[in-house]
Amino acid sequence: xxxxxxxPILRALSNGRIIRASVSIGLRVLAVVSVLGGGYLLVELxxxxxxxxxxxxxxxxxxxxxxxxxxxxxxxxxxxxxxxxSVRELEDSPxxxxxxxxxxxxxxxxxxxxxxxxxxxxxCLFIWIARAYPYALMRGLGDVMPSTSTNLTFLxxxxxxxxxxxxxxxxxxxxxxxxxxxxxxxxxxxxxxxxVGPAPxxxxxxxxxxxVAVARCPRCSAVLEPDTRFCSTCGNPIGA
Numbered sequence: 661x662x663x664x665x666x667x668p669i670l671r672a673l674s675n676g677r678i679i680r681a682s683v684s685i686g687l688r689v690l691a692v693v694s695v696l697g698g699g700y701l702l703v704e705l706x707x708x709x710x711x712x713x714x715x716x717x718x719x720x721x722x723x724x725x726x727x728x729x730x731x732x733x734x735x736x737x738x739x740x741x742x743x744x745x746s747v748r749e750l751e752d753s754p755x756x757x758x759x760x761x762x763x764x765x766x767x768x769x770x771x772x773x774x775x776x777x778x779x780x781x782x783x784c785l786f787i788w789i790a791r792a793y794p795y796a797l798m799r800g801l802g803d804v805m806p807s808t809s810t811n812l813t814f815l816x817x818x819x820x821x822x823x824x825x826x827x828x829x830x831x832x833x834x835x836x837x838x839x840x841x842x843x844x845x846x847x848x849x850x851x852x853x854x855x856v857g858p859a860p861x862x863x864x865x866x867x868x869x870x871x872v873a874v875a876r877c878p879r880c881s882a883v884l885e886p887d888t889r890f891c892s893t894c895g896n897p898i899g900a
Contacts, residue, residue, distance in 0.1 A: 683760055684748040687767070691740035698733025702726050721790035725782035732778030736771050743767045758846045762839040769835025776828025784821035787812055794820075 708714070709722035743763055750759050783794035791812045811819075875886070 679756055679760065680747050680750055683764075684744040687740045687744035687747065691737040691744070694733055694740060695737040698730050698736075701733075702730045705729075715790070718790040718792060721786040721788075721792070724789065725786045725794055728778050728782035728785075729775075732774050735774050739767060739770045739774065743770075755846050758842050762843050765835045765839035765842075769832040769839075772835070773828045773832035776824055776831070780821045780824035780828065783824065784817040787817035787820060788814060 705722060705726040709719045709726075714722075743766070746763050747760055750763075753759065779794065786792065786794040793812070875888075
């Protein structure tokens with residue numbers, strides 16, 4: 661009937677097709693936006709470092725930092741695009757949101773770790789070359805990325821590299837742990853459901869045993885033992 665025009669949409673929502681398609685498209689949009697945003701940040705960075713009052717060392721270090729960071733942004737765009745394909749290729753399952761959320765957790769960890777690694781390497785080189793703190797190049801990075809106060813020396817650059825790189829790696833492991841945890845919980849729920857299953861039907865009652873015939877004396881009705889020739893009560897002879 662035409663009144664049930666919304667049924668196909670509800671079925672698509674139930675088996676997850678619409679949700680998977682929407683998330684996949686959203687990740688592709690994020691891939692494009694991240695690359696465009698990275699290009700915009702690189703242009704803004706170039707405007708800052710090539711001002712006349714900026715020292716040559718700071719300009720060289722800032723340019724190197726910007727190139728490394730933009731390469732990381734391109735990698736982030738590829739992460740979003742790859743995970744969009746992962747969501748689109750998910751098969752139908754009893755759970756709609758859990759596999760998608762697991763992939764999104766992995767995506768978040770990979771994006772953060774990629775950007776963190778680029779900042780760790782680029783910031784280390786910037787400290788060595790410009791003798792300045794790298795977060796001064798792009799304001800706001802210190803709010804989302806790990807920051808530490810370090811000496812503007814060779815060892816200080818190595819300390820910045822090790823600290824930011826370690827935090828980024830730990831964040832990656834944490835998000836992978838979250839992604840695998842929800843998948844494991846879903847698998848446990850599926851296996852418990854299979855083990856429990858429906859309640860077995862009760863077995864039909866066993867048929868009642870047929871009553872055993874009892875021999876009695878025809879004179880006194882006393883119970884006779886098997887193969888008895890005379891009644892033990894009245895002495896009446898019993899035929900074969």
